[in-house]
Amino acid sequence: MEIAVCIKRVPLLGSAIVLTPDGMAIDTSKLGFGLSPHEECAVEAAVQLVEANGGSVTLFSMGHVDGEEQIRDQLAIGADRAVLIDTNGVEPDPQAAASALAEAISTEDTTFDLVIMGSESADYGGSQTGIRVAHKLGLPVVTSVKGLKIEGGVATCERAVGSIREVYTVTLPAVITVRDGLNIPRYASVPGRMKARKKSVDIKQVTFDEPRITTKKFTIPDREAKGATSLGSGDEAAAALVDVLKQIGVLT
């Protein structure tokens, strides 16, 4: 089974986001980088499928060339090779991003049975790139998957809707977008890290189409100074809290 997985390097945020003075980017000078949890699960799912069925996992990542570090981390858990699409600091809109990813996937020598992506990126959160890639590749797509089994070329996918789970089936080849909770991603082993150093990461250049959604600036939403009421501590706070529950009507 030949699997393509799309991953994106994003800053690892702490408890607050700090913007650059011009408001055009997050100040990442004090931040580390990683992947969205959705995408860590995507890579883990692909590696498990190849362990069970044979084949190989190819990673596709678009962004800054420094993202090679995050790509090597995923090669260390078992992906076989990677294609890094260097954006030269330009952030494409979702249409341009999907076009570039679909182009990269379809021009590989390998024909992929499955393309796995996260349901949405941690930073942009457009919820559309997987669907657009599927349309470009002429493949069916199942999104927001939290349970995945593949048997006889058919993928059975589960996704949560409220308190129930919907079950979808799709015949491969297909695009599947997944969510955190699909599996528990493994940690890289030391031999895995050694092997990852020798795996191939092809760097490609890309020119994007004119964006249709143009960012003017970023802002951090006002955190209403709620001026939290302190209820104190201990027995006195417990009594005060019960009064609050009565006041807002959750306790009668």
Add this chain to the structure above:
Amino acid sequence: MILVYVDHDRGEIDPISLQAISAATALDPDVQAVIVGHGGKELAGEIAAYGATAIHAGHHVDLFDFTPRAHARAVHSLIEKNSPRAVLAGGTPRGNEVLSHVAALMDAPFASECVSIVLTGADRADIVRARWAGNMLEEAVVVAPVLIASVQAHSFTAVAAAAPLSLTEFEVPLSEGDVLVRVQDRVGSSAGGVGLAEAKVVVSGGRGMDGPDAFSMLEDIAGVLGGAVGCSRVVTSAGWRPHAEQVGQTGTKVAPDLYIACGISGATQHIAGCKSSKTLIAINTDAQAPIMGFADYVVVDNVHTFLPLLIEKLKAANQK
């Protein structure tokens, strides 16, 4: 005219879709709604009560439960027929999915998770959309003759504005590829507990719970208040609680009447999942923890000593 895709689950309307109708009404009083699948047309009265001047109910012999690309085909056919200036939907997994298909079919931009939309010209709109699940906002210009956008859940208030009922049924023009991916089965139910996403009260625990055992206290509190238990990502990563209970950017986003955060520091990814709660109470040993800045009421205490006192008082109050 603004067209709004209204999502429903077997005849139960998605409340975020109603928020999208109100967001559309602010742009243009001529708002039409499209609803697809089994149980949809029965909701026309409910949709008209929020101000939709015309309701288009799409059906097809192959459509019963949710079928994303077929729903997109229904929306797309109405765009071609009625030329709306904008198409909106609720920023839910399904709303975003259907509009992504519509945008892909039209090779048009799709601005998801908007908190503000202003139409500034025949093919331009100024939007503000949520990034990082709402922890950061993006001000952007979208160039498109038909703006396709979803509204972030709870960013707009659904306002009743009764319009006369005008219902048209139409057969969705489907091709084989439109029904390849559809719901084949539904499993599980909310029996045995209140669903996290719908719960009016969520009692959530974080790293400060120090292990799975202390969560029994949260179950007790949720039991008394008729709520659900939630947790932060640290807790599911450690295997203390199932992933289905995770509140946050990559878990479930909740908007209950009351959210009680026990031993949760308040990383941005967690706040993204609970900031729409009406009342937030935080219990934490650290008065400076980020969660305290989002809370309406704070208790500075250790959950292991404080929660037993609270449970005792709650049970006493409940027996009266």
